Amino acid sequence: MLRMLSIVAAFMTLGAAFALYSLKYDTRRVEIAVQGKERTLEKLEADIAILKAERAYLARPDRIEKLARKQGLGPIREQQYVEIGEAVATDAPARPDQQKRAPSR
Amino acid sequence: MAGRVSAAAREAPALRGRGFVVAAGIAALFLCIAAQLVRLSLATQGEIRLAMAEPIARVFSRPDIVDRRGRLVATDVGTPSLYADPALMLDRDEVVEKLLAIFPDLDAADLRRTLDDRTRRFAWVKRGLTPVQAQRVHDLGLPGLAFRREPKRVYPAGALVGHLVGQVNVDNKGLSGLERHIDETMGMEVVVAAAQSRIATVHLSLDLGVQHAMALELREAQARYKASGAAGLVMDVKTGELIAAVSLPDVDPNRPAEALAVDRLDRLSASVFELGSIFKTLTVAMLLEEGVATLDKVYDVRQPLEIGPHTITDLHPQGRPLTVRDIFLHSSNVGAGLMALEAGSARQIGFLSRLGLLAPARTEAGPISAPLLPKRWGEIETVTIAYGHGLAVAPIQFAAAFASLVNGGTQVVPTFLAKSNASPSSERLVSSKTSTRIRELLRLNVTTPYGTGRRAEVVGYRVGGKTGTAEMPGKGGYQSKAVISSFVGALPMDAPRYVTFVALFEPQATEETKGQITAGLNAAPVTSLLIARIAPLLDVLPERLEK
Numbered sequence: 272m273l274r275m276l277s278i279v280a281a282f283m284t285l286g287a288a289f290a291l292y293s294l295k296y297d298t299r300r301v302e303i304a305v306q307g308k309e310r311t312l313e314k315l316e317a318d319i320a321i322l323k324a325e326r327a328y329l330a331r332p333d334r335i336e337k338l339a340r341k342q343g344l345g346p347i348r349e350q351q352y353v354e355i356g357e358a359v360a361t362d363a364p365a366r367p368d369q370q371k372r373a374p375s376r
Numbered sequence: 377m378a379g380r381v382s383a384a385a386r387e388a389p390a391l392r393g394r395g396f397v398v399a400a401g402i403a404a405l406f407l408c409i410a411a412q413l414v415r416l417s418l419a420t421q422g423e424i425r426l427a428m429a430e431p432i433a434r435v436f437s438r439p440d441i442v443d444r445r446g447r448l449v450a451t452d453v454g455t456p457s458l459y460a461d462p463a464l465m466l467d468r469d470e471v472v473e474k475l476l477a478i479f480p481d482l483d484a485a486d487l488r489r490t491l492d493d494r495t496r497r498f499a500w501v502k503r504g505l506t507p508v509q510a511q512r513v514h515d516l517g518l519p520g521l522a523f524r525r526e527p528k529r530v531y532p533a534g535a536l537v538g539h540l541v542g543q544v545n546v547d548n549k550g551l552s553g554l555e556r557h558i559d560e561t562m563g564m565e566v567v568v569a570a571a572q573s574r575i576a577t578v579h580l581s582l583d584l585g586v587q588h589a590m591a592l593e594l595r596e597a598q599a600r601y602k603a604s605g606a607a608g609l610v611m612d613v614k615t616g617e618l619i620a621a622v623s624l625p626d627v628d629p630n631r632p633a634e635a636l637a638v639d640r641l642d643r644l645s646a647s648v649f650e651l652g653s654i655f656k657t658l659t660v661a662m663l664l665e666e667g668v669a670t671l672d673k674v675y676d677v678r679q680p681l682e683i684g685p686h687t688i689t690d691l692h693p694q695g696r697p698l699t700v701r702d703i704f705l706h707s708s709n710v711g712a713g714l715m716a717l718e719a720g721s722a723r724q725i726g727f728l729s730r731l732g733l734l735a736p737a738r739t740e741a742g743p744i745s746a747p748l749l750p751k752r753w754g755e756i757e758t759v760t761i762a763y764g765h766g767l768a769v770a771p772i773q774f775a776a777a778f779a780s781l782v783n784g785g786t787q788v789v790p791t792f793l794a795k796s797n798a799s800p801s802s803e804r805l806v807s808s809k810t811s812t813r814i815r816e817l818l819r820l821n822v823t824t825p826y827g828t829g830r831r832a833e834v835v836g837y838r839v840g841g842k843t844g845t846a847e848m849p850g851k852g853g854y855q856s857k858a859v860i861s862s863f864v865g866a867l868p869m870d871a872p873r874y875v876t877f878v879a880l881f882e883p884q885a886t887e888e889t890k891g892q893i894t895a896g897l898n899a900a901p902v903t904s905l906l907i908a909r910i911a912p913l914l915d916v917l918p919e920r921l922e923k
Contacts (some may be wrong), residue, residue, distance in 0.1 A: 273731065317453070317454040317525065320454065324452060324453050324532050325446060326448075327451070328532040330800070331532065331534065332587075332588030333592070336588070346908075346909045349834070349835055349837070349908065352912075352917065352918050
């Protein structure tokens with residue numbers, strides 16, 4: 272009886288040792304994978320930082336202004352503000368009384 | 377037999393006791409060894425790691441800076457830095473020669489001395505390389521040269537924010553301006569390689585769009601009037617947030633060496649000026665606040681004002697007594713002097729110091745240049761300060777005082793950081809009645825046909841303000857041809873939301889200004905152009921659309 276128990280215990284010890292061994296190697300593999308991911312993450316973060324800086328550099332107001340002016344755009348003028356009702360009305364064919372109201376400045 | 381047994385029985389406890397002592401001793405010894413092992417493994421580990429990291433690199437990761445609408449102003453990007461491991465080098469002369477071909481600005485003697493020290497395992501050669509330079513060094517294939525990625529500060533907004541952000545050193549540590557403020561208030565994060573900062577993003581009060589519009593208008597004005605410099609700001613009238621703050625010539629934070637030139641100093645906060653007639657706003661406010669006079673009180677300004685050896689005259693004498701209102705609208709120096717004399721210097725000092733104009737102040741971008749007070753504050757000083765001479769203050773400090781006069785009378789502290797939900801200061805500097813009167817007067821100065829500020833009018837936005845043409849002090853007194861012409865204003869004037877300030881330094885007479893250099897003919901129209909442009913950016917609706 273006691274010997275039986277000893278044999279089972281011995282096998283269990285061996286099994287546990289193997290399990291531990293493979294677990295250790297699994298852990299190492301995962302560790303390497305994590306390190307790889309961390310490196311990728313760092314690289315992506317660095318790339319994002321550079322892209323963000325480049326995007327901000329391309330969106331500089333003075334550059335945008337030059338591009339916008341080439342498209343015939345300009346700063347908003349006071350006369351360009353209209354009531355919502357007025358804006359709808361100007362979509363319809365212009366009537367003489369509305370033409371008179373059109374800004375001339 | 378019985379005797380032997382009894383003898384053994386007698387010795388047994390003594391033996392057991394001895395055995396116990398030996399066992400305890402050995403156990404204690406092992407415990408000590410175990411404890412020492414634990415102590416060594418726990419305590420020394422950190423020190424060793426730090427000691428290894430220290431000499432290699434100690435750089436700081438900085439948080440991003442964005443404007444009030446989230447546009448990027450400053451950020452860190454990882455750049456390669458070149459270091460040498462002298463112990464691994466084969467031929468130092470070859471290394472020095474080849475590196476000099478790529479970096480002509482390297483100090484050859486210094487580099488050779490560094491590389492000669494074979495005991496060193498780490499020495500910086502050059503930091504913050506461009507990708508192209510890094511590739512060229514890499515292509516040399518020399519042993520003992522390697523790279524580390526380090527954070528480098530870049531400013532995509534460039535010169536637009538040069539005066540405010542300040543500088544960082546090669547380790548990415550803030551030296552001046554907002555960068556230094558960030559280090560002092562938010563702490564510094566030490567990193568050994570380029571990494572994203574975990575410190576929260578810094579939100580500026582500036583709006584890059586408005587800042588750009590201001591810079592553009594000032595640049596055009598500078599060219600139009602051939603001015604040596606220009607400065608301008610837009611400030612939230614309640615919170616003191618600076619929406620725009622521009623000083624020309626500007627500096628590019630990506631080229632730190634530029635910032636040291638004297639003519640590139642920030643004219644808004646790093647210099648003090650006698651600002652001239654815009655100070656009359658303060659004089660009139662003092663009169664009303666102290667109950668010395670009402671706007672309708674009449675002063676006799678027909679004769680020049682004589683105090684001791686000094687004579688104060690008006691640029692355009694009206695030849696008749698003027699009310700306080702007209703003194704302001706005609707910008708009469710004699711009138712301002714008479715009003716200040718009636719109030720007295722004690723009241724004047726008290727009022728100006730209550731507005732914070734006599735004490736040094738600071739913003740997040742650094743200390744504001746301290747006001748330059750007169751050595752003695754007698755009658756003549758009281759008179760000249762009434763129209764803005766004899767007391768030099770930084771424009772930013774004046775703008776804050778002006779804002780508190782027109783916002784209903786509460787204190788304004790200028791700030792460069794966005795205050796999303798901070799409640800405005802409730803400390804009252806002047807009564808709301810005085811504030812209302814001053815607002816009416818400033819608006820009148822733009823709407824009246826003879827008001828000095830009439831050229832600042834922008835249809836639909838109810839601009840109000842005051843002009844100032846201050847002669848600059850030079851060798852042997854004031855120079856009549858070298859002036860600072862300025863316009864301080866607010867919009868919409870009946871319930872102001874923003875204060876604007878525009879100053880041109882040494883503008884020249886042109887055809888457009890009819891040969892004049894007064895602020896009404898240059899700074900006022902510049903303000904008009906500026907406001908027409910920035911009002912839509914500031915969400916100020918034209919008058920006819922207001923409910």
